[in-house]
Amino acid sequence: MPLRAAIRVRRGDHVIDVDLDVGDDETIALLGRNGAGKTTVLEVLAGLLAADGGHIELDERAIHELPPEQRGVGLALQDAMLFPRMSVRENVAFPMRARGEPARDARGRATQLLRALAPAVDPDADPATLSGGERQRVSLARALAGAPRLLLLDEPLAAVDASARPALRALLRDTLAAFDGPSILVTHDPVEAMTIADRLVLLEDGHVTQTGTPAEVRNHPATRYAADLVGVNLFEGVLEPAESGAGTLRTSQGDITVAWPDGLPFAVTPGVRATLGPAEIAVHAERPEGSPRNVFHGVVQEVAAGASRARVRLDTAPPLVAEITSGSIDRMQIAVGRPVWASFKAVEVRLMVPGNESDTL
Amino acid sequence: MRRRLPIAVLVLALLGGAVVVVPVLALAARVPWGRLLDTLTGEGASAALRVSLEVSAAATVLSVLLGVPLAWVLARAQFRGRSLVRAMVVLPIVLPPVVAGVGLLAALGRRGLIGGWLDRVFGVQLTFSTAGAIVAATFVSMPLVILAAEAGFRGLDPRYEQAAAVLGASPGYTLRRVVLPMAAPQLVAGAVLAWARALGEFGATITFAGNLQGRTQTLSLLVFQQLQTDPEGAIALSLLLVVVSITVLVTLRNRWITGVG
Numbered sequence: 001m002p003l004r005a006a007i008r009v010r011r012g013d014h015v016i017d018v019d020l021d022v023g024d025d026e027t028i029a030l031l032g033r034n035g036a037g038k039t040t041v042l043e044v045l046a047g048l049l050a051a052d053g054g055h056i057e058l059d060e061r062a063i064h065e066l067p068p069e070q071r072g073v074g075l076a077l078q079d080a081m082l083f084p085r086m087s088v089r090e091n092v093a094f095p096m097r098a099r100g101e102p103a104r105d106a107r108g109r110a111t112q113l114l115r116a117l118a119p120a121v122d123p124d125a126d127p128a129t130l131s132g133g134e135r136q137r138v139s140l141a142r143a144l145a146g147a148p149r150l151l152l153l154d155e156p157l158a159a160v161d162a163s164a165r166p167a168l169r170a171l172l173r174d175t176l177a178a179f180d181g182p183s184i185l186v187t188h189d190p191v192e193a194m195t196i197a198d199r200l201v202l203l204e205d206g207h208v209t210q211t212g213t214p215a216e217v218r219n220h221p222a223t224r225y226a227a228d229l230v231g232v233n234l235f236e237g238v239l240e241p242a243e244s245g246a247g248t249l250r251t252s253q254g255d256i257t258v259a260w261p262d263g264l265p266f267a268v269t270p271g272v273r274a275t276l277g278p279a280e281i282a283v284h285a286e287r288p289e290g291s292p293r294n295v296f297h298g299v300v301q302e303v304a305a306g307a308s309r310a311r312v313r314l315d316t317a318p319p320l321v322a323e324i325t326s327g328s329i330d331r332m333q334i335a336v337g338r339p340v341w342a343s344f345k346a347v348e349v350r351l352m353v354p355g356n357e358s359d360t361l
Numbered sequence: 362m363r364r365r366l367p368i369a370v371l372v373l374a375l376l377g378g379a380v381v382v383v384p385v386l387a388l389a390a391r392v393p394w395g396r397l398l399d400t401l402t403g404e405g406a407s408a409a410l411r412v413s414l415e416v417s418a419a420a421t422v423l424s425v426l427l428g429v430p431l432a433w434v435l436a437r438a439q440f441r442g443r444s445l446v447r448a449m450v451v452l453p454i455v456l457p458p459v460v461a462g463v464g465l466l467a468a469l470g471r472r473g474l475i476g477g478w479l480d481r482v483f484g485v486q487l488t489f490s491t492a493g494a495i496v497a498a499t500f501v502s503m504p505l506v507i508l509a510a511e512a513g514f515r516g517l518d519p520r521y522e523q524a525a526a527v528l529g530a531s532p533g534y535t536l537r538r539v540v541l542p543m544a545a546p547q548l549v550a551g552a553v554l555a556w557a558r559a560l561g562e563f564g565a566t567i568t569f570a571g572n573l574q575g576r577t578q579t580l581s582l583l584v585f586q587q588l589q590t591d592p593e594g595a596i597a598l599s600l601l602l603v604v605v606s607i608t609v610l611v612t613l614r615n616r617w618i619t620g621v622g
Contacts, residue, residue, distance in 0.1 A: 046523075046527045047526070047527065048523045048526070048527065067526065068523070068526040068527045069526050069527070069528075069529045069530055069531055071527075073527055074527075074528075075524065075527040075528070077520070077524065079520070081518075081520050081521055081524040083521060083524075083525070083538075083539050083543075084542075084543060085542040085543060085545070086538075086542075094525070094528055094530070094538070095528040095529045095530075097538075098525070098528060098529045098530035098531070098534050098538075099529050142528065143528075145528075146528055146529045152527075
């Protein structure tokens with residue numbers, strides 16, 4: 001494993017005790033509520049916070065005693081933290097200049113990185129004039145500019161407008177997939193985690209409570225938090241053209257009909273991920289009539305009732321988790337073992353297509 | 362309609378304004394315009410102007426060179442007795458200048474703690490020399506640089522420095538490329554205030570460095586001396602210092618004096 005870390009931090013009554021192993025080319029998402037210790041773990045890895053115990057090995061080199069600037073880590077923060085009084089290009093060139101590369105080379109490489117990651121941003125612009133999404137793009141370019149061995153991203157989408165998020169999320173996913181080394185994404189957003197990361201690491205009160213692929217965590221959530229978190233439906237498979245404007249996503253567990261993403265050539269596309277919010281799924285006692293393209297029949301496997309709403313797990317093909325009101329549970333007498341119908345609209349499915357920035361997600 | 366302020370407050374406010382404004386206006390009213398040019402270009406005046414410019418410029422450079430690193434340590438380093446150190450280094454702001462001069466004599470005079478040693482080993486005497494006037498001006502003006510720079514450093518989000526470190530920048534590179542440029546407005550403000558203070562220095566200079574024409578006699582000292590023999594000449598020289606002070610105020614108007622853009 002290129003990254004092996006055991007991190008122990010004590011803060012008053014709180015103890016953070018996290019072991020992390022991340023493979024080359026692997027992206028893990030560190031998921032947890034506020035205060036779970038996600039950012040602390042990141043700060044210890046980056047060298048900004050001294051751990052009370054443990055060790056960090058990057059490429060078989062112990063780095064936990066090194067100052068941050070000697071660790072070979074790239075970092076992009078929620079608030080981008082682009083340096084004022086420097087142009088966008090100078091910001092991206094900063095890590096190279098800090099290592100003593102000649103100004104010409106550094107500027108040239110910064111311009112290339114910006115062209116790839118932030119083509120709409122003027123390299124000579126003042127960072128203060130950029131939008132939240134543009135700042136994150138520049139911040140990502142700057143994190144990569146130092147040719148780091150480990151990439152750390154702390155809530156990179158949290159400060160970005162909802163409208164700019166899908167494109168940035170796609171860019172993050174493609175960039176992290178192309179990055180030659182381990183990367184760690186800290187987030188509290190399950191959609192972000194499941195669409196970008198190869199593996200989820202769930203952190204609760206300073207301890208890892210579950211780790212696994214998005215599908216593993218979704219199918220077997222180990223804790224209540226995990227279940228709440230990944231209540232979102234995730235599909236992975238090959239997208240095939242169907243009738244005009246629509247496609248069929250063929251997964252190993254069944255097919256669903258989706259709206260064809262804008263800008264994607266109308267052709268068979270492998271490696272597509274899709275998510276569907278549990279609240280978008282309607283549950284019926286009888287076969288529904290009307291427009292929904294996606295209608296599935298299945299048996300209730302699990303009912304997790306809250307005060308006003310409940311999550312219902314169905315053994316449809318593909319398996320679904322629906323969120324419905326407690327009133328519907330009573331009215332339809334939904335209980336484990338009862339056969340029901342589930343439906344959702346094709347347009348509610350959000351697609352992540354590799355290399356396509358105009359994701360509908 | 363705006364509420365009217367109590368008459369008593371208005372009267373006091375008016376008096377307060379007069380206390381500050383009248384002396385400056387009176388100065389302008391009494392200026393001997395006819396011989397202004399002669400006075401300002403006279404031998405004593407031009408020598409004093411030269412000494413003033415040399416001393417204040419050198420004191421400003423020294424204040425920035427030594428005061429900015431000290432401000433950085435005060436703003437970022439954690440050590441016991443930091444507030445005591447801060448109180449000590451800004452003491453010259455409230456210290457009577459003549460006391461500052463006596464202190465400098467005790468330290469750097471010919472029989473002083475360090476001065477005696479300087480004299481014996483290097484044959485250097487600071488008293489009654491331009492260097493001595495520079496030391497006196499630095500003593501009183503450096504605290505202004507320290508205060509302004511420390512406020513500037515404290516106002517910086519430390520996450521910029523953290524980001525720079527993770528991106529591979531050494532502490533020195535971070536200071537040069539990130540911290541100093543971001544704190545530049547406060548550093549400039551501190552330097553300008555220090556320069557103005559050094560230009561007006563009187564008490565510490567006359568006590569420690571004396572009043573020697575061409576060496577330690579600054580414009581301020583010359584004004585005081587002229588007042589006894591040639592009051593009109595003193596007023597003409599004072600006008601020069603007023604013009605310099607107003608220029609400083611105007612320069613700093615937006616970033617320091619009003620506190621708002």
